[in-house]
Each structure stands twice: as C-alpha cells, then as structure tokens.
Amino acid sequence: MSDNLLSASRVITDKVAENISRVEELAYEIRVREVMTSQVITMHPNDAMQTVLETFRQARISGAPVLEEGNLIGLISIEDLIRCLLKQDLAAPVHQYMTPHPVVVKGDDSVVEALKVFVSKKYGRLPVVDSNGHLIGIITKGDITRGLLRALERDYQSEEVRRYRASHLFEDIESERTSLILRYNIKQGDFEHGGEASAKIKRALLRLGASPQIARRCGIAVYEAEMNLIIHTTEGGVIRAEIEPHQISIDVYDYGPGIRDVELAMQPGYSTASEKVREMGFGAGMGLVNIKRCVDWMKLESEWGKGTRLRMKIYLPPPHTHTKGENSNPT
Amino acid sequence: MELKRAIEILDGEVLTTSVNLNRQVKGGVGADLMSDVLSSTQPEALLLTGLCNPQVVRTAVMADVTAIVLVRGKQPPNETLQLAENEGIPLISTRYGMFEACGRLYQAGLPCLERPVSSE
Amino acid sequence: MRLDQIVNALQLSVLTHPIDLSEVEPTGGYASDLLSCVMSGAQRGNLWVTLQSHLNIVAVAALLDLAAIIITEGAQPDVATLEKAEQEGVILLSTPLPTYTVIGRLWELGVRNPETTP
Known part of the structure; x- marks a missing residue:
C-alpha cells in the first residue's frame, strides 16, 4: 500500500549516496582517541631485537612504540626487524634499528588528521599522544576503518529504525483510508x-x-x-x-x-x-x-x-x- | 568546487564546528530575499547573503543549501549559530561585501546555481 | 568602464528614458537586496545590483547618487516606480540573469567594489 511513498530500490540508492558523504563527515567528527588502541605493547631502547621478534610473534603485532622513562623516543616496526634479520643481528639493541622521533597524532585530533599522515607518509601506524606528549595509544588505518564503520552503523541504524517504523506505518495499520x-x-x-x-x-x-x-x-x-x-x-x-x-x-x-x-x-x-x-x-x-x-x-x-x-x-x-x-x- | 577552496577565495572564517571542508558546492547564489532563495536555488548551493538572522538557516535547510556565507564580516547572533550547528549547515564569514564575494567566486569558476525565473 | 559599454556587454534592458549612458562611469559595484545595507554601504556613483523592484529603491538610489540600478531575474518595477525614476533621474536597467551571474560578469569587466577590496 505504501509503495508509492516508499519504493525500496529508490530508498536504498538515496541511502548509499547519503552514506558516502556521511563517512566523510564522520572522519571530521570522530576523534583519534575514540578509535585508537589504548592497550599498547611498548619496547625499551635497550631491549634486544630478539625480544622484539618474540613479542611481535606472540602478540601478532607489526610495530611498537619505544619508550625510555615514559617518553616516546621511537617506533620499531616489522620492517626494521626484517632489516635486522637479514643482517643476523638479533642481539643488537632496539635503538639501533628503531625509527627515532616518530610522527605522532594527538588524541583530540579528528581521524582525518591521522588519515592525512597515512596518505602522505608510508607509515602503517602512528603513536597517539596527549597534550603533554605522553603516549596514550596507537592507531592504524584498520582502526580508523573499523571506527568509521561502527559509527556509521550506529548512525544508520538509529535513523534506519526510525525510517523503517515510519515508512511501514501505512502498511502496519489497516483501514479503508489511513x-x-x-x-x-x-x-x-x-x-x-x-x-x-x-x-x-x-x-x-x-x-x-x-x-x-x-x-x-x-x-x-x-x-x-x-x-x-x-x-x-x-x-x-x-x-x-x-x-x-x-x-x-x-x-x-x-x-x-x-x-x-x-x-x-x-x-x-x-x-x-x-x-x-x-x-x-x-x-x-x-x-x-x-x-x-x-x-x-x-x-x-x-x-x-x-x-x-x-x-x-x-x-x-x-x-x-x-x-x-x-x-x-x-x- | 570544494568548500575549502571557496573559503580560501573569500578569505573566510568558519564559524561553526565539525565542518567537512572537502564538501562540494555546485554553484553560488547571492540573495538577501529568502523567497528568492526558496524559489530559484538548486540543491547543493553556496548561499551568499547579507542577512544573519536564524531564518537564513531555516531557508537553507528548506532549499538544501550546502553552506552559508555571511558577507561584509557579519557576525551572526547566537540563535543563528546554534541553529546552524543543530542543522549541520556550515556558516562562513567573509569581510568582502556581496559584490566582491560573488565576483571573486565567479571569476574562480564557481557557476551560478540560481535558475532564472523566466525560464520556467 | 562606461555604462553604455556595460549595458551592451550584459545586454541589459534600459527601462527609463534613454539618456547618454556613455557619460556615466560607475565608481564600482554594490549588491544587496536590503535597503538598510545599501544605505550604509553603497558609495556615490556605484552601480547597484538588486532583485528588488519596488518604489523605495528609487529613493535610495537618488539619495545616494548611485550610477544606476540593475534589477535582476527579470523582476518588473511597476508604473509608479518607473515614473518616480524618471522624475529623480535614476537610471533603471533590467536583466533576466540572477544577481550572482550579473556580479560575476561585471567583475569580469573590471567593475569592483573598492570599499572592500584589500
């Protein structure tokens, strides 16, 4: 009965179009701290690369921030580990292979800021710091995608539920003329x-x-x-x-x-x-x-x-x- | 044209928060008469106006305007700002008057998004 | 840029009785549909672009000594407005184009608004 108000195929098309721009909006609205991983495994500059290898393998991660007395001094990644393996130098300390002075993002930045870094540089992950520069988490492209999808789903569902309820009003209630x-x-x-x-x-x-x-x-x-x-x-x-x-x-x-x-x-x-x-x-x-x-x-x-x-x-x-x-x- | 390019051209100040500057505006419309905006503005326009009362935002919502530029450095009252935030319509302030603002955007290639009334 | 050149370039209709438009050289452009804005912002000799076509625009133009009024979107002033314009020596021009486009074309021709140009 309500087909003329709600033609399913048309609504889906509109919806898809809306959602594309909605993702962009969300990228500005969502903050880095909302999607980052806050349980971060960190390394010490004097740890041996052998420890890095074991940690990465056990935790199934591909990078970790390097902290010295609580301060972020570098980033060690799987690429660094591979260089080290090729040289058969697993006894060497982390600080020899890490990337010092890593690019960071702030927890209060919108995820767009992180995306910009990912696009312009080839990093796979970025350490997240608070306003005092202390490490509070780590963010990857995957975290952002997951965060956006979650938010989109939330958004979509609440409006969708409303729309669904409203648009079925004419179907659900029967009368000669509703x-x-x-x-x-x-x-x-x-x-x-x-x-x-x-x-x-x-x-x-x-x-x-x-x-x-x-x-x-x-x-x-x-x-x-x-x-x-x-x-x-x-x-x-x-x-x-x-x-x-x-x-x-x-x-x-x-x-x-x-x-x-x-x-x-x-x-x-x-x-x-x-x-x-x-x-x-x-x-x-x-x-x-x-x-x-x-x-x-x-x-x-x-x-x-x-x-x-x-x-x-x-x-x-x-x-x-x-x-x-x-x-x-x-x- | 991307919204951020238009803002650059107008040397504009974004007054609302959470604005996606990559949004596209299809064209420009310069008007102070809200009925004019309602009658001849096509969706996704950048509206340039000398008014800054809440009705500008209401009108923008009805006419599916993408963003509003307040000309002559106007600072809108709180009710206008609040309504724009709630409706998700970016408010931009430029020190240029209507004439300069429209002229500069037109020159930069932003087409007109007003349908001439006589063509209907 | 002289007014006759502008009229030709934009193909404007001249609504008031022809006077020598080549003797008028606008000092710049001004656009607004709000009379209070025009009163406070337009400069002597400016070319005023507006969608308004009611009687009061003539009074404002005469008071401020504006070069001419371009009425946009084909809006038609009534007889009283036209008569008043003749009396006051205000030049009324008209075009089917919207305000935004008219301004854009004028800008291309070099008509600016010096007041707000940095």
Whole structure:
C-alpha cells in the first residue's frame, strides 16, 4: 500500500549516496582517541631485537612504540626487524634499528588528521599522544576503518529504525483510508521559531520515505505559508498537514485580518509587508507565487476582517515510478 | 568546487564546528530575499547573503543549501549559530561585501546555481 | 568602464528614458537586496545590483547618487516606480540573469567594489 511513498530500490540508492558523504563527515567528527588502541605493547631502547621478534610473534603485532622513562623516543616496526634479520643481528639493541622521533597524532585530533599522515607518509601506524606528549595509544588505518564503520552503523541504524517504523506505518495499520495528521500552532510575530514547523514536516516526510524532491517542495511551500502567518496575521494561525500514501494535503488557516484582494496578493512582487519585514529578507511579494510553483494544487480563500485559509496538495507518484523532478512545472 | 577552496577565495572564517571542508558546492547564489532563495536555488548551493538572522538557516535547510556565507564580516547572533550547528549547515564569514564575494567566486569558476525565473 | 559599454556587454534592458549612458562611469559595484545595507554601504556613483523592484529603491538610489540600478531575474518595477525614476533621474536597467551571474560578469569587466577590496 505504501509503495508509492516508499519504493525500496529508490530508498536504498538515496541511502548509499547519503552514506558516502556521511563517512566523510564522520572522519571530521570522530576523534583519534575514540578509535585508537589504548592497550599498547611498548619496547625499551635497550631491549634486544630478539625480544622484539618474540613479542611481535606472540602478540601478532607489526610495530611498537619505544619508550625510555615514559617518553616516546621511537617506533620499531616489522620492517626494521626484517632489516635486522637479514643482517643476523638479533642481539643488537632496539635503538639501533628503531625509527627515532616518530610522527605522532594527538588524541583530540579528528581521524582525518591521522588519515592525512597515512596518505602522505608510508607509515602503517602512528603513536597517539596527549597534550603533554605522553603516549596514550596507537592507531592504524584498520582502526580508523573499523571506527568509521561502527559509527556509521550506529548512525544508520538509529535513523534506519526510525525510517523503517515510519515508512511501514501505512502498511502496519489497516483501514479503508489511513492518514497521518501533523498539526502546528504558529504565533504571530514569532520570527525566532519561524520555520520550525516546516522543518519538522520536511523531516517527517523524509522518514516516511518521500523522495528528497517531494520533501523539498513541500518544505518550501509550508515555510512560505508559515512565514505568512508570522508576518501578516493578527494572532497567528494553524498549519495542518495530512499525509496519505497518495498525497500530502496542507491546510493553513488564521483568524485575521484576511486579505483584501486575493487576486492582487497572488501577483508576483505584490506585498503589504512593512519595511522592517523586508529588511529581514521577507515580504518581497514572492511567497504565494512560490507556493504555487511547489504544489500541485492550491486554493486561497480569504475574507477581510475574518481570516484566510490556504489549502495545498502535493500528489505522490504512483507505485514503482520515479518521482517527478522539481524542475518540471507542477502547476 | 570544494568548500575549502571557496573559503580560501573569500578569505573566510568558519564559524561553526565539525565542518567537512572537502564538501562540494555546485554553484553560488547571492540573495538577501529568502523567497528568492526558496524559489530559484538548486540543491547543493553556496548561499551568499547579507542577512544573519536564524531564518537564513531555516531557508537553507528548506532549499538544501550546502553552506552559508555571511558577507561584509557579519557576525551572526547566537540563535543563528546554534541553529546552524543543530542543522549541520556550515556558516562562513567573509569581510568582502556581496559584490566582491560573488565576483571573486565567479571569476574562480564557481557557476551560478540560481535558475532564472523566466525560464520556467 | 562606461555604462553604455556595460549595458551592451550584459545586454541589459534600459527601462527609463534613454539618456547618454556613455557619460556615466560607475565608481564600482554594490549588491544587496536590503535597503538598510545599501544605505550604509553603497558609495556615490556605484552601480547597484538588486532583485528588488519596488518604489523605495528609487529613493535610495537618488539619495545616494548611485550610477544606476540593475534589477535582476527579470523582476518588473511597476508604473509608479518607473515614473518616480524618471522624475529623480535614476537610471533603471533590467536583466533576466540572477544577481550572482550579473556580479560575476561585471567583475569580469573590471567593475569592483573598492570599499572592500584589500
């Protein structure tokens, strides 16, 4: 029943696209200390390379920081060990083969910083230090990948669960005609919260599985109507959005003062807004024109002294067809 | 164009946290009238504006704008910053005015992302 | 760059009665749709780019002695605005292009905004 709201193949495509950019976002949000390994096996500069060989073998690691009195002085890796093996020099101390003054990252850096080092230098691992330069962990490319996947899954799951629940609403509840009604009271002059209701409606539609184009068209139309309630009414009004599998119907009404000349109000550029409102970027006389462009049907009724009622409909595409692009003229 | 390149051109200051500077912006739009932004901006634009009230962020959310540039060195009020953080829309401040900012981006190859209204 | 050259290069429509555009040489460009910004930021002789087309733009341009107004996105000023422009000697130009593109083209022609150029 809800196939026209949620076509499985389309949603997956959108999702994939979203997730690619989400990984990039996460690379900036996640800190090195969240994904690093903090249980670090360390070596002493005077340890014999033989000890390194045994440690690496037992712990199945391929590198370790070298500490002297708690201070990080170098990094010893499997490559260093191989050089040593070729020379049959396993009795030599670690400090002869280690890489001194290793490049480090800070625990509070975003993982992107670590990725940059991995890309520009050929290191396989980086020691992680705190703001005092003390070793707190070690990070590899694998740690980053695992960390990103974990975060992505977390992210994905919570939104996915919401989306799943929402998008199956129409399937799970049976009736002759199922609809979801969202209702918002808008206060006159409340510029601070102007747009909150439309943002919520837009988000609800996306969760219900509507395409980004539909959500955008609906969001823009409701936003213009919401701002009209804030700017032009005497005591605010109500936005009521009814979502059904085949259409979204929006009813916006107020209790005054009404529009003197509806036809004139529909003309591009006509506005009764004050200069103050214009200076806020509104009242250019484009709102109703804009709404008309975004919806499939609209009706504006008003009586001066009584109030105004604006009704709009956006039709949702029938099952298994692609959403009409917003560039095509909906009116 | 990558967001960080645009910021470089504008000598801009990023005001919000956790901004992915590698994000792509498809083109630029310069406007102070929010209805204009809503009516003719295509998704993934860089919006340049002289306004800095919270409605700019709301409008950006509705119009799927990628990032907002506040021209003439404007510092937005807290409500605007907070809303931008919550909605994940980067706010960038540039000391250039609208004219210089748009001119420089256009010169650097950032196309216009506003559909002329007459073409509809 | 003279105004007649700019009008030709950008193929602008001249909405007010023709005066000799070759005698006008803008001192720079300014773009904003907010009258308060224009009042505080535009310099004498600037070429003002805006989407606004209502009556008040003429008053602002006259007050600040601006070179001309380019109205973008094909917005049409009403008769009262045109009449007022004639009276005040304000040159109104129009184009279907969006503000961003108009600025870009003007910038290419060498029109700048000296106030904010470092």
